[in-house]
Amino acid sequence: MNILAQIKQQIIDNPIILYMKGTITHPQCGYSDKTAKIILTYNVKCTYINILDDDNLRKFLPKYANWPTFPQLWVNNTLIGGYDIIFHLHINNKLLDILNKNVHDI
Template sequence: MNILAQIKQQIIDNPIILYMKGTITNPQCGYSDKTAKIILTYHVKCTYINILDNDNLRKFLPKYADWPTFPQLWVNNKLIGGYDIISNLHMNNKLFNILHKNIHDI
């Protein structure tokens, strides 16, 4: 499977997915750490993917998403954005609805 097909499949298979630098227990970027911590406060099932483990993923996801930076939060096959957007949605009490809308089994 080529990398673009792999990315598409990951996004389809995971209702909430965060592409981040590092892992939940060992973030490698302040923005990834802050974004993951925000998502954790909502107690939703989220898949966290360390883009530092895969050079092709790190290279091609920004092209696939038309979004140049990490982290990237995807919900229901739609790119929500990076830390600035997630933080803003969180502070304005809008992230809850985004994370829970049409999400089942979380």
């Protein structure tokens, strides 16, 4: 499977997915850390993928998403955005609606 097909399959298979630098326990980027902590406050099922583990993923996900930076939050096959957007949605009490709106398995 090529990398673009792999990315597409990951996004399809996981209703909520966060591509981040590092892991939940060892974030390697302040923005990834802050984004993951926000998502964790909602107690939803989320898949976290460390893009630092895969050079191809780190290289091709921005092209696939047409979004140049990490982290990237995807919900129900739709890119929500990075930390700035997630933070804005969170403080305006809109993120939970997005997380719950199209996801039936959380």
